Amino acid sequence: MKKVVLTINGIQRQFHVDSDRVLLDLLREDLRQTGTKQSCDRKGQCGACTVIVNGKTVRSCITKAEKLDGANVITIEGLGTPQNPHLIQEAFVLAGAVQCGFCIPGMIMAAKALLDRNINPAREEIKKALQRNFCRCTGYVKIIDAVVLAGRFLRGEVTPDQVRPTSGEGHIGISLPRPTSMVKACGVAEFTADIFLQGALELAAVRSPHNHALIKSIDTSLAEKMPGVVGVITAKDIKGTNRLKMIVDDQPLLCDRKVFVMGNPVAAVVADTKKQALAAAKMVRVEYELLAEMKKPEEAMAPGAPQIHEGRANVCLCLPQVKGDAEKALASSHAVVEADFSTQLIHQSPLEPEAAIAYLESGGDDAKLVVIGRGINIHQSKMVLQDALGWDNIRYEEAFAGGQFGIKLDITAEGLAAAAALHFKRPVRYICSLEESMWISTKRHPVTMKVRLGADRLGKLTAYCIDFIMENGAFTSVGYAILLRCLQMLSGGYNIPNVKAEGKLVYTNNAWGGAARGAGPPQTNFALESAMTMLAMKLGMDPLEFRLLNSLKIGETTSTGQVVEEWPFPGCLEAIRPHYERAKKECSTFPQGRIRRGVGVAGGAFGIGPAGPGDKANIAVELNPDGGLTVYGGVADPGEGNDSMLTQIAAHAMGIPMEKVRLVIRDTDRTPYSGSASGSRVTYMCGNALLSAIDLLKRAMSEAKATSYDQLVAAGKPTRYQGTKVQMTTPLDPKTGQGVPYESRVFGVQLAEVEIDTETGEVKILKMTAVVDVGKVIHPQNVEGQIEGGLDMGAGMALREQYVHGVTKDYIQTRFPTMGTSFETEIIILETPRKKGPLGAVGVGEFVLLPTNAAIADAICDATGVRIRHLPARPERVLAALAGGRA
């Protein structure tokens, strides 16, 4: 142990530290300054823990405390507060750089160190200075914008007040600062791991090292005797179903009889400290009987393959879609292309590792179990826990959530934390490592697809056939819904008169899929859009003109037979045309040597809402004595900007300043059901429910001739009203896949410009141009931010990212996008009002993933003549394809 004296944010402090302690420990554990985040398992990869030491940025997770004697440390807490922010914090908020906010304190510290030495950095200098700070939400565009703006503030060229929009300019179509962005920029927004829980025990899970095995015995006796250990729980201690049921009950909270994939939990140890819990977890002895592993769908589908889940076939869902007679139409088509495609398993990589805390709020048989986590459907999370634990009285609270992209629909750390808190009647924290977070969270399903697409002599599409196999992995999560959504959006933006499809969902002993931004269609749309360009080339037509020719028109039908009443897709294609022609022209003049350039285009149409009918959102509003409005809804906001949407719509509809709108959205005791923050449904569903609630309030005020709270109360009228939005859709027929799955959709087209090094296989994205028709823009920065971040994520899917269970352990291995891989973007927003959208709007976040991978693959093909059909297009695959191998 060594004594060190540091000055932290201007205050001298002394610590007595062991050699294994790092600066991050001193900040987060000793000082409880939790603005500095931890994400990458202390590998110094992600930059979330960036602070300034002696004027230079350091990653505090790898900076040994014992070497810091005399150091001057500045953390995010040392810059500013929400009431008195630093100019850099102001710049991040006003530039729209703050989405989930988890990376932002580290980004701001890196920006400060840069601006301290260079107050006017060029964009390339900013990218270089911040290249070791990771962000999953923004695609880095607005972060770079924020540093540029901060420089302008610091140089005195402009002030925040001159940049800051005000309510006086209206509330719709304006980027008013998001209600939560400043607390995130100042590091005082509490993510789950930041929440202090007096006397909390720490939990460590005992996880299976095997992918498929029977549990013969579990011996916890040695672990229970370890220092600091309070106890160990196994499946026998769970009083409820012990299943985390999203759709089917195939996932144990704690495995009882079997384990289905490496990392499955078999016991949970709680101790006074995390170190003690981890040490004791290693002493739990589990005897396994190994079973045959089925790591690929073809192995699980082979005749005689053992069932992974008793009583459930390995092919756990098989759904068809039939529209017209596709085989007959293909047989008589002038041109047909046929190809197979595949997409890979991907970890969504939100920066915040999985985390939960739980405690009993009161005593007795009816004590309330409070669970704080990062769920995006808080009422569903509560219900899943109620069933699994056999404990009814639960309140689920959403802490600030550090990104999600789908994986926070499922219960992860909350289950064990809640079970342990209930069993030991003590508060419990369960903060997972990044590696463990990867083991326990859902992934993007890998899909293999065989397609045939035909057209007549004039280039009109005749038929589309697709057979696809979606690897479910060990558990179903929402796999049924993902497969269904592929069918619901199968024909993309096009009029295809004949369709034949079959999708299979197959269990394996592998990481399991779940909700992942776009949730199915990014995979199947890759095949459709790739085939569209292949067919255009075969017909000798321009790929963009071919798409325009075949775009669905009002009155025509999608692959589900739904007659469409609005379809602004052709407008998106028209809007991309000048950019496409410019890019083609530039490309044609580029000398095609070792480095080649290409241009690709792809489109998509994305249905708003869930996979089945019955989507419903309730939002309540309450008039406050000061004339303000409180909005109640179980509306998670893991970074997309749902807080802005609710606040701005409420201010607009009520005609009150935004500051007078208060949101209550994170707590199951105080909110109505509003559904999940997924399927790009929140703006559409909750925005509509909010308008409906406000309409009821305004009607009541009108009837009472009241213009204030006092007058409404005096008239004996309630001050609280609840609005509901129900989506009027129908389920798909199980034999034909026909039905009306969506009321509304979001549309768009993307243009990729790439450069390929034919000797290394490296693909560099020069620019992505995205046209998106969002109906009505409520908050321009939020819309742009979703598109920029989505393009970055889509590019990762196209070119780099792949998760291998048990092998991929960190961000370097996932090939996390960085400032170095970021690229220029141009966003073109179209606003064709949707008849049923709130103020004409629809959501946008998930759609962006649909066209990106195909546009990039098209551009690679344009440059090299080689079509990549299997993602990701890593250099080795591109090189192999150029050499005539598997593409």
Next chain:
Amino acid sequence: MEEGLATGQDQVYASGHRERSIAGRKILFDASGFLLNADDWSEELAEILARENGMGPLDDSRWKVVHFLRDYYRRCGRPPSNHELKEGTGFSLMILESLFPGGVRGTARLLAGLPNPRTCL
């Protein structure tokens, strides 16, 4: 299902939803048996669902719970907590759970036509 309660053949959809012909009406349920459209609820339907769940005609106590659940949901947009249910009905938890074979969450909410929060994507 008790014979004679439902007529016609159920239609099961790809999403697991089930359309049933009950008392001359086509009514859609989710995969867990919860009513999809709140407007389809009636006391007659509640009685039919109760019989399907092995219960006899709903007595005053059970109706009290069902109506409280519906009223609470209409006002608050979510089911009541145990505490609120106890206060609202005057029944102890033990009695509440004993009134319905699947308990309050499993059966009473279903009979009251409350939606299932288990929505997917």
